[in-house]
Amino acid sequence: MSIVVTGKVWKFGDNITTDYMAPSFSQYSDWEEAKKTILHIHPQFPAGHRPGDVIVGGSNFGCGSSRETAPVNLKKLGIGCVVAESFGRIFFRNSITIAFPVLACPGVSAMFEEGDRLELDFDRSLVRNLTRGTERRGNPLPPQLIQIVQSGGLLALLKAEGQAAAR
Amino acid sequence: MGMTMAEKILARASGRERVTPGEYVIARVDKIMGHDNSFLHAYEILQANGFTRVADPDRIVVVIDHRVPALNVKAADGHRKMRAWVKQLGIKSFYDVGMGICHTLMPEQGHALPGTLVVGGDSHTTTYGALGCASTGLGYSEIAYSMYKGENWFQVPETIRFEMKGRLGRGVTSKDLMLHIAGTFKAEVAQYKAVEFGGPVARDLSLSDRITMSNMGVEIGAKFAFFEADEKTLAYLRGRTDRPVRTFGPDPDARYLAVHEFDASALEPQVACPHFVDNVKPISAVGDVPVQQAFIGSCTNARVEDLQRAAAILKGRRVHSGTRLLLIPASQEVLAESVRNGVIQTFVEAGALISPPGCGPCGGGSTGILAPGETCISSTNRNFKGRMGSPESQLYLGSPETVAASAIAGRITDPRKYMA
Ligand code: SF4
Numbered sequence: 001m002s003i004v005v006t007g008k009v010w011k012f013g014d015n016i017t018t019d020y021m022a023p024s025f026s027q028y029s030d031w032e033e034a035k036k037t038i039l040h041i042h043p044q045f046p047a048g049h050r051p052g053d054v055i056v057g058g059s060n061f062g063c064g065s066s067r068e069t070a071p072v073n074l075k076k077l078g079i080g081c082v083v084a085e086s087f088g089r090i091f092f093r094n095s096i097t098i099a100f101p102v103l104a105c106p107g108v109s110a111m112f113e114e115g116d117r118l119e120l121d122f123d124r125s126l127v128r129n130l131t132r133g134t135e136r137r138g139n140p141l142p143p144q145l146i147q148i149v150q151s152g153g154l155l156a157l158l159k160a161e162g163q164a165a166a167r
Numbered sequence: 168m169g170m171t172m173a174e175k176i177l178a179r180a181s182g183r184e185r186v187t188p189g190e191y192v193i194a195r196v197d198k199i200m201g202h203d204n205s206f207l208h209a210y211e212i213l214q215a216n217g218f219t220r221v222a223d224p225d226r227i228v229v230v231i232d233h234r235v236p237a238l239n240v241k242a243a244d245g246h247r248k249m250r251a252w253v254k255q256l257g258i259k260s261f262y263d264v265g266m267g268i269c270h271t272l273m274p275e276q277g278h279a280l281p282g283t284l285v286v287g288g289d290s291h292t293t294t295y296g297a298l299g300c301a302s303t304g305l306g307y308s309e310i311a312y313s314m315y316k317g318e319n320w321f322q323v324p325e326t327i328r329f330e331m332k333g334r335l336g337r338g339v340t341s342k343d344l345m346l347h348i349a350g351t352f353k354a355e356v357a358q359y360k361a362v363e364f365g366g367p368v369a370r371d372l373s374l375s376d377r378i379t380m381s382n383m384g385v386e387i388g389a390k391f392a393f394f395e396a397d398e399k400t401l402a403y404l405r406g407r408t409d410r411p412v413r414t415f416g417p418d419p420d421a422r423y424l425a426v427h428e429f430d431a432s433a434l435e436p437q438v439a440c441p442h443f444v445d446n447v448k449p450i451s452a453v454g455d456v457p458v459q460q461a462f463i464g465s466c467t468n469a470r471v472e473d474l475q476r477a478a479a480i481l482k483g484r485r486v487h488s489g490t491r492l493l494l495i496p497a498s499q500e501v502l503a504e505s506v507r508n509g510v511i512q513t514f515v516e517a518g519a520l521i522s523p524p525g526c527g528p529c530g531g532g533s534t535g536i537l538a539p540g541e542t543c544i545s546s547t548n549r550n551f552k553g554r555m556g557s558p559e560s561q562l563y564l565g566s567p568e569t570v571a572a573s574a575i576a577g578r579i580t581d582p583r584k585y586m587a
Contacts, residue, residue, distance in 0.1 A: 015443055040553075060358065063388065064551060154309065162217075
């Protein structure tokens, strides 16, 4: 089963930290309040994004802390995927682990304007700009990692393993 | 062909003769560290998925350090749950509120050893590379997975090496050196890679000063941030572990993706300016920046030597009237030693505020938070927008000496001004 995500693009620059996706200053706010602070670094994003939108990032997207809440929050907002020039290592792992599609794709920033429609064919590491009719291949992931996302995440995979062993 | 430190450790931990950069291995982890964000969430995740056991409680270390003492009911309740689970799972290495910061305790209590593989539910887990330990940060679910399986997947990283020549000048520390590296080579230089710090400067540094650099390895993207484990490392570990420990380093013919060589002799104190760790300037180029808060704390720079060096600047002086100086020793051991050696008295007499060991405001999680419009100079490792409180605050990073000097002057100041 292949994973294909399409959505309207929000563009972000380099070095977007996990602190911007899961700010500590909002940690005791309820979700409705905290939600408004996610990716506050982009002036229009907090009020403007809609479920199904996607993110195109620059280099080092998700650098910083190990807060798994960073990709979890994006997922909770309904963001479909992040395609970026490159990722912070832990953010990338966390995303795969929670089955949130991410792809490192050098050159992707120049390929999209904000508001364009993006299609990500996750299994094939293929990004398309549906607005402009261009496409680009990102850094392929090994099959084991694609399988984690397809299975619904690392814990879902572990659970399935456990159930298979018990049978 | 020889192997780098990362390759040697991942080969051993995955039961292989040798490994090559790029390949994926399943490796047994020697220790798993979780704190009051990560262990709490990790075990909740395990329970939510129907798992109530862990592979080996003796390989798990749990620390309550982020919100200490409990600053509200939610934090208190998290701590309460953690204490119950630690008991239930039979985890012996448990450090409750006030014992210290996880990354300080791991080396101090002998959990991070040369040649071992450690994962932690915190990005600054790279810290133990200072002892020749392959240590790296993971998220909550992956800590959960590691606790349950006792192993995890790793991609074998390429290694880059920093060969640091010369000698650090007076008033210039390993923090300045690390900020210089971040500023020069930028935040992504070691993305997905292992780093080895070597050369005469690395050999000269104390364990505490090596810890500062490995701690900030993650700020340049590193997965592991090694120093060779040498005689100093063994001396540091004496009395801290009963495991046999040996010196550990790369093979002489190990292969590196890049070797960056530079001379550290001419370096002056460095400051990271808002809002990113690689926005670094030599202190003479920072300009006039008044500070309302000066913070000496965190897993980066709040150990015995850091406090001693800051105290040498504070001795016989007073913190500026428009500035508050906050000191949070990194562990109970640091606090105890700093009481014995008189450093705490110097801080108190200078007018500093002292809080119990823990993270404090470093990650924005506990007391010492900044208001909109405030500026802070801090001995911590990250100055991201909003990291220590309001997104409208300004955060600068420097060595404990620079923070102490700035507290006295009320503005960012070269510590050499106050050195005899
Ligand atoms: S002191 Fe700061 S960087 Fe270190 S573990 Fe605590 S919050 Fe993280």
